Amino acid sequence: MAEEKLTTQAENFSDWYNELVIRAELADYSPVRGCMVVRPYGWRVWENIQAALDKRFKETGHVNAAFPLLIPKSFLEKEKEHVEGFSPELAIVTVGGGEELEEPLVVRPTSETIIGYMYSKWVKSWRDLPILINQWGSVVRWEMRTKLFLRTTEFYWQEGHTAHATEEEAREETFRMLDVYADFAINEAAIPVIKGIKSETEKFAGAVMSTTIEAMMGDTKALQSGTSHFLGQNFAKAFEIQYSDKNNELQFAWTTSWGLSTRMVGAIIMTHGDDKGLVLPPRLAPIQVVMVPIFKNESEKRQVMPVADDLFAALRAAGVRVKMDDREEVTPGFKYNDWELRGVPLRMEIGPKDIEKNSVALARRDVPGREGKIFVPQTGIVPTVQNLLVEIQAALLAKATAFRDSHIFSPNNFEELTQVLQNGWALSHWCESSACEAKVKEATKAATRCIPIDQPASTGACIVCGQPSKRKVIFGKAY
Amino acid sequence: MAEEKLTTQAENFSDWYNELVIRAELADYSPVRGCMVVRPYGWRVWENIQAALDKRFKETGHVNAAFPLLIPKSFLEKEKEHVEGFSPELAIVTVGGGEELEEPLVVRPTSETIIGYMYSKWVKSWRDLPILINQWGSVVRWEMRTKLFLRTTEFYWQEGHTAHATEEEAREETFRMLDVYADFAINEAAIPVIKGIKSETEKFAGAVMSTTIEAMMGDTKALQSGTSHFLGQNFAKAFEIQYSDKNNELQFAWTTSWGLSTRMVGAIIMTHGDDKGLVLPPRLAPIQVVMVPIFKNESEKRQVMPVADDLFAALRAAGVRVKMDDREEVTPGFKYNDWELRGVPLRMEIGPKDIEKNSVALARRDVPGREGKIFVPQTGIVPTVQNLLVEIQAALLAKATAFRDSHIFSPNNFEELTQVLQNGWALSHWCESSACEAKVKEATKAATRCIPIDQPASTGACIVCGQPSKRKVIFGKAY
Numbered sequence: 011m012a013e014e015k016l017t018t019q020a021e022n023f024s025d026w027y028n029e030l031v032i033r034a035e036l037a038d039y040s041p042v043r044g045c046m047v048v049r050p051y052g053w054r055v056w057e058n059i060q061a062a063l064d065k066r067f068k069e070t071g072h073v074n075a076a077f078p079l080l081i082p083k084s085f086l087e088k089e090k091e092h093v094e095g096f097s098p099e100l101a102i103v104t105v106g107g108g109e110e111l112e113e114p115l116v117v118r119p120t121s122e123t124i125i126g127y128m129y130s131k132w133v134k135s136w137r138d139l140p141i142l143i144n145q146w147g148s149v150v151r152w153e154m155r156t157k158l159f160l161r162t163t164e165f166y167w168q169e170g171h172t173a174h175a176t177e178e179e180a181r182e183e184t185f186r187m188l189d190v191y192a193d194f195a196i197n198e199a200a201i202p203v204i205k206g207i208k209s210e211t212e213k214f215a216g217a218v219m220s221t222t223i224e225a226m227m228g229d230t231k232a233l234q235s236g237t238s239h240f241l242g243q244n245f246a247k248a249f250e251i252q253y254s255d256k257n258n259e260l261q262f263a264w265t266t267s268w269g270l271s272t273r274m275v276g277a278i279i280m281t282h283g284d285d286k287g288l289v290l291p292p293r294l295a296p297i298q299v300v301m302v303p304i305f306k307n308e309s310e311k312r313q314v315m316p317v318a319d320d321l322f323a324a325l326r327a328a329g330v331r332v333k334m335d336d337r338e339e340v341t342p343g344f345k346y347n348d349w350e351l352r353g354v355p356l357r358m359e360i361g362p363k364d365i366e367k368n369s370v371a372l373a374r375r376d377v378p379g380r381e382g383k384i385f386v387p388q389t390g391i392v393p394t395v396q397n398l399l400v401e402i403q404a405a406l407l408a409k410a411t412a413f414r415d416s417h418i419f420s421p422n423n424f425e426e427l428t429q430v431l432q433n434g435w436a437l438s439h440w441c442e443s444s445a446c447e448a449k450v451k452e453a454t455k456a457a458t459r460c461i462p463i464d465q466p467a468s469t470g471a472c473i474v475c476g477q478p479s480k481r482k483v484i485f486g487k488a489y
Numbered sequence: 490m491a492e493e494k495l496t497t498q499a500e501n502f503s504d505w506y507n508e509l510v511i512r513a514e515l516a517d518y519s520p521v522r523g524c525m526v527v528r529p530y531g532w533r534v535w536e537n538i539q540a541a542l543d544k545r546f547k548e549t550g551h552v553n554a555a556f557p558l559l560i561p562k563s564f565l566e567k568e569k570e571h572v573e574g575f576s577p578e579l580a581i582v583t584v585g586g587g588e589e590l591e592e593p594l595v596v597r598p599t600s601e602t603i604i605g606y607m608y609s610k611w612v613k614s615w616r617d618l619p620i621l622i623n624q625w626g627s628v629v630r631w632e633m634r635t636k637l638f639l640r641t642t643e644f645y646w647q648e649g650h651t652a653h654a655t656e657e658e659a660r661e662e663t664f665r666m667l668d669v670y671a672d673f674a675i676n677e678a679a680i681p682v683i684k685g686i687k688s689e690t691e692k693f694a695g696a697v698m699s700t701t702i703e704a705m706m707g708d709t710k711a712l713q714s715g716t717s718h719f720l721g722q723n724f725a726k727a728f729e730i731q732y733s734d735k736n737n738e739l740q741f742a743w744t745t746s747w748g749l750s751t752r753m754v755g756a757i758i759m760t761h762g763d764d765k766g767l768v769l770p771p772r773l774a775p776i777q778v779v780m781v782p783i784f785k786n787e788s789e790k791r792q793v794m795p796v797a798d799d800l801f802a803a804l805r806a807a808g809v810r811v812k813m814d815d816r817e818e819v820t821p822g823f824k825y826n827d828w829e830l831r832g833v834p835l836r837m838e839i840g841p842k843d844i845e846k847n848s849v850a851l852a853r854r855d856v857p858g859r860e861g862k863i864f865v866p867q868t869g870i871v872p873t874v875q876n877l878l879v880e881i882q883a884a885l886l887a888k889a890t891a892f893r894d895s896h897i898f899s900p901n902n903f904e905e906l907t908q909v910l911q912n913g914w915a916l917s918h919w920c921e922s923s924a925c926e927a928k929v930k931e932a933t934k935a936a937t938r939c940i941p942i943d944q945p946a947s948t949g950a951c952i953v954c955g956q957p958s959k960r961k962v963i964f965g966k967a968y
Contacts, residue, residue: 131517
């Protein structure tokens with residue numbers, strides 16, 4: 011394993027990604043067309059993402075539940091735009107228990123419909139609102155061109171579905187969850203996402219408004235990393251989610267939905283990774299510190315291992331996710347490469363000289379070579395390591411932010427726009443017409459990513475047609 | 490809600506169960522035939538079960554991963570007994586992305602096949618073994634007669650799948666995980682399960698040996714609550730999971746699988762519940778303590794609430810799962826019934842008199858009426874509550890154990906056997922022939938549940954045919 015070098019990012023970013031996902035054992039291709047297997051190392055990253063998000067969901071008053079995987083086909087047809095958007099992607103169960111089904115069932119591509127149906131059963135009065143439910147699971151959308159983590163027929167995600175008494179509350183919820191996603195991405199995944207609103211062409215099938223967090227990958231392409239939708243009364247009307255208000259009048263509820271998926275694992279790989287492999291942010295890394303004890307013979311081993319074991323125990327007791335790599339059939343050099351490939355943030359080396367000096371060597375994954383290597387006393391190893399992990403987390407965010415900011419351009423005209431989009435994003439005024447959006451796509455393959463929420467007030471002229479514009483949009487090629 | 494009384498257990502145990510699941514908002518019927526919706530309160534119980542099991546899985550060296558939901562139909566056909574067992578229960582996807590599929594895909598009823606396929610890719614050498622992977626998810630088995638949590642077309646579970654170099658290791662793993670299940674059931678769910686081996690007719694389709702934990706419900710029926718299977722080399726041969734041993738010779742691996750599902754929620758309901766509703770074991774209860782502040786007017790409210798809030802904060806800070814029921818539109822009596830229905834282990838009442846006396850009233854859910862109500866000082870409330878929760882947990886286990894033991898009989902002959910099986914289990918010698926098993930079933934509807942692992946050595950005569958027997962089996966009617 012890991013003897014050949016990876017394709018470099020400069021040679022071919024896509025090949026680099028595909029090779030890395032397999033060789034770091036994050037995921038594997040499956041015998042089922044378009045579906046992936048998430049291997050234990052990759053799944054542990056996802057479990058850490060789940061824990062960080064779930065905590066935020068619960069702190070904002072949400073609870074988890076589980077709704078059926080299979081949905082009557084007729085349910086999807088109740089919301090016109092929804093069925094148009096999802097019909098081409100459906101996997102359909104036509105046989106159950108040995109018999110042809112009277113009504114086919116679709117494997118859920120998303121759950122607005124079945125959850126809408128249940129909410130209509132549960133909601134009677136204004137007292138039953140809001141309902142704030144999230145579901146962890148997987149969904150199936152038939153995909154022709156797949157890529158591990160980024161686009162697969164089955165993928166893992168969470169989907170939140172909420173129902174509210176008023177439009178205002180539902181809009182607030184939409185932005186609250188967008189903020190939760192951004193907070194998670196920035197502070198846990200060290201990805202400096204931009205919050206924004208999707209254009210009419212890019213919004214979710216059935217939504218009134220879609221919001222998104224957009225991340226810039228190492229090849230400057232954009233990755234939509236989480237979305238939060240204001241659904242208005244579309245699904246409430248399709249599924250009759252109605253309540254008696256305080257005046258005893260029947261009203262339709264207002265709903266939202268929001269989701270973040272295993273795509274986020276792909277985002278982490280492509281934001282922080284380098285030619286040596288993964289670089290995982292400490293807060294989400296399955297292993298935060300790998301220890302490599304170094305000895306040439308049994309006598310040195312007897313010197314080194316007891317100290318190494320003590321340091322290991324101290325770190326573990328402090329809640330640091332630490333692994334001891336005590337394999338004897340491979341060299342320390344092999345181990346260094348192996349754990350660099352897997353993106354472990356911090357490596358601790360300890361050999362006979364360290365024992366003499368009461369020291370250990372710590373090597374940062376994010377700072378290659380000598381520069382990233384320091385010698386520290388064994389005494390106080392726990393705070394030393396903890397502080398370094400915090401420092402690494404911050405450094406990854408700072409680096410990704412600098413990269414992003416140096417690849418967002420402000421072109422002056424359409425020609426400059428097409429040029430900058432070869433290697434970055436453009437932040438430009440836009441008249442918000444689909445026609446101008448389509449022209450950019452035709453010329454550059456780049457789409458509107460989002461209208462950033464946090465932007466200074468400005469007016470200008472659409473970079474395509476010159477018509478007046480009140481706010482800027484981000485254009486970029488996307489995954 | 491919860492104004493009408495529940496059907497009593499004595500009137501109709503099955504109706505009691507169905508009403509309780511709905512009224513306590515654990516689960517609901519869905520519009521999809523045979524599928525359930527697990528509501529937030531029920532899902533929280535399952536999340537607590539998951540956390541308690543996952544911790545044990547990780548402590549015994551297992552890791553989680555995710556394999557595809559959809560499995561090529563031909564995979565199931567590779568293991569003869571497996572396909573015979575599962576064929577009648579399959580949900581089959583025949584259309585994907587708008588087109589008829591060349592090969593139909595089944596929605597996984599269990600994942601031995603697809604995981605076996607992946608293991609054959611991953612395993613090359615003895616160094617790659619053992620593989621110890623678990624997966625959390627849902628599976629689909631078409632069911633004609635369904636009952637919430639106990640038997641539904643889709644259900645939630647974990648399935649562990651391991652591969653080993655030797656038969657001995659695989660057998661050890663089978664029993665290790667059975668022990669994990671029993672430890673969980675006894676110490677977390679307060680259910681005194683009996684560990685045992687399934688008969689040939691009752692074993693898993695494709696297994697060499699199946700083991701089980703069997704629980705006795707409040708109506709004396711048995712519930713198979715978790716199973717651990719030794720699969721021999723059946724799946725290794727079907728999927729060519731082969732490794733080079735230390736002598737460089739090619740060997741087939743030995744595999745196991747083990748699963749525990751949302752059935753366990755049903756087991757908890759039917760083991761501990763009573764005519765007032767659920768009785769949840771403190772270790773798994775979503776809410777361990779509900780606080781009911783009592784006041785008649787604003788002045789009393791101003792007296793009571795600050796103290797109640799302080800006690801609430803102290804309990805929460807100590808990690809107790811506590812809820813304040815400060816609804817003002819319903820009476821304290823209504824709240825008592827409501828939380829009794831939902832099985833909260835401990836209720837804390839606090840009113841103006843308690844403020845004067847620096848006391849609170851604590852009422853135990855498992856001890857009805859006056860006997861279960863004590864007045865304790867507010868000072869030291871945290872240890873008082875924590876100790877009581879431990880006491881309640883132990884009391885539930887003791888009560889369930891006494892109930893179980895008083896309903897396991899040792900009949901002297903076939904006629905007595907048929908009699909005791911009307912209202913309990915029988916522990917009897919049995920020749921281990923399917924013919925005798927079938928005779929019992931025909932006469933009583935009871936099946937063999939398991940051959941208990943922990944039983945004193947004894948010899949005797951089969952209770953059906955009189956042939957020699959070396960060990961006893963449990964007969965019982967089952968869910």
